[in-house]
Amino acid sequence: MYNDLDPLLHSQLRLAIISMLIYSEKVEFAHIKEETKAASGNISIQIKNLQEAGYIKVEKTFKNNYPKTFVSITDKGVKAFESYVNDLKKYINPKK
Amino acid sequence: MENINLTPEESFSIINKAIANFKLNYRETAKVFLLWGWVLAIASFSNFIILKILYSREAFELIGLFSLCNWAVFLLIGSIIMFFMERKLNKEKKVFSYLESHFKNLWTVTAASFIIATFLCIKLEINPPPIMLLIAGIATTTSGLLIKYRPLIIGGMAFFIFSLVATFVTNEYISLIVFGAIICGYLIPGYLLKSAKV
Numbered sequence: 001m002y003n004d005l006d007p008l009l010h011s012q013l014r015l016a017i018i019s020m021l022i023y024s025e026k027v028e029f030a031h032i033k034e035e036t037k038a039a040s041g042n043i044s045i046q047i048k049n050l051q052e053a054g055y056i057k058v059e060k061t062f063k064n065n066y067p068k069t070f071v072s073i074t075d076k077g078v079k080a081f082e083s084y085v086n087d088l089k090k091y092i093n094p095k096k
Numbered sequence: 097m098e099n100i101n102l103t104p105e106e107s108f109s110i111i112n113k114a115i116a117n118f119k120l121n122y123r124e125t126a127k128v129f130l131l132w133g134w135v136l137a138i139a140s141f142s143n144f145i146i147l148k149i150l151y152s153r154e155a156f157e158l159i160g161l162f163s164l165c166n167w168a169v170f171l172l173i174g175s176i177i178m179f180f181m182e183r184k185l186n187k188e189k190k191v192f193s194y195l196e197s198h199f200k201n202l203w204t205v206t207a208a209s210f211i212i213a214t215f216l217c218i219k220l221e222i223n224p225p226p227i228m229l230l231i232a233g234i235a236t237t238t239s240g241l242l243i244k245y246r247p248l249i250i251g252g253m254a255f256f257i258f259s260l261v262a263t264f265v266t267n268e269y270i271s272l273i274v275f276g277a278i279i280c281g282y283l284i285p286g287y288l289l290k291s292a293k294v
Contacts, residue, residue: 005104012102012110019114024193031190035117063187070192085111091104 005091008053009084013038014046018081021056021073029069047071055080120195120243124185126290128203129248131181132174133282139170140274147268160218198242206235225270229259229277236281245292251285 009015016036021027032043050056055077059070073081102110143166150159209231217224237252258277265273 005107010102010107012106015102015107015110016114019111020118023115023118023195024191025197026192028190034190035114084107088104088107092108 005087006080006084008049008055009080011046013042014050015084017043017046017050017071018055018073018077021071022078022081024072026059026070026072029071032071050077053080118193120193122243122245122289122292125199125243126286126292127181127185128178129282129286129289131177133278133286135170135174135177137275137278137283139167140271140278142166142170144268144271144275147271151268164218195242199239202235202238202242206231223262223270225274226259226262229255229262229274232277232281233259236285240285245285245289247285247288251281254280 009018013036017032020032020035029040029043029047032047033040036043047056047058051058053076054074057072057074059072061068061070143163146162146166147159150156150162210228213227213231214224216222217227233252233255235252236255237249240246240248240250240252255277258273258280262270262273262277
């Protein structure tokens with residue numbers, strides 16, 4: 001039986017952001033921008049969506065008077081990512 | 097990157113790409129091994145010279161104190177450099193990975209083990225090098241296994257061999273065994289790690 005894929009994760013940019021966070025304690029906004037090559041505004045919107053769903057946490061700090069934004073995944077985000085991957089597997093290998 | 101909907105295959109491709117792009121900063125890790133490699137190599141060699149002088153003058157009662165002071169001074173120098181080096185690296189860092197965090201925890205526990213082992217060796221009147229090399233071997237081998245880097249695993253195992261060898265060596269030459277262990281266990285893997293292509 002197919003489960004509906006989590007609509008929040010089933011989008012190119014949001015999935016790339018979550019996948020990037022899964023192996024890291026925290027990742028700086030600038031790094032996400034470098035890796036995804038997406039526009040800052042677009043990334044900000046997607047981060048806000050993921051944050052509102054409780055999948056990620058956003059931490060704003062200052063280093064040498066420059067603002068820095070760090071993003072990290074929450075337990076809820078990890079669970080959502082795991083179930084998304086499991087659902088994806090069912091789509092690709094329906095017999096398993 | 098556009099924010100469009102995906103097929104399951106495309107989703108997997110994005111996940112795989114993000115995982116493949118994730119890598120430990122080998123250069124940063126190498127810097128730490130090279131720092132401690134050089135500090136401890138110099139410390140063990142200077143310890144050898146100090147012991148050589150004290151043995152030749154038959155000042156046996158000063159050996160323990162001078163040796164302890166020598167190691168304490170170099171460990172303090174290493175810790176100070178490490179503190180500033182880490183502060184600089186953290187300022188520039190954009191990704192804080194779990195792997196780096198495990199690494200840090202492993203070496204913090206190892207540092208605590210070195211301190212406790214030193215105290216135990218003094219109390220039980222045991223020559224510290226074999227125990228210290230054993231602890232260094234455990235941490236270095238585990239580090240190598242964590243990052244799946246063979247020269248570091250081999251370097252860690254070299255510490256085990258030097259630890260056994262150290263039990264057969266007496267007086268000042270034990271410092272040369274430590275010197276050799278540091279070169280094989282920290283410096284050679286450190287330089288290989290520095291030049292490794294990730």
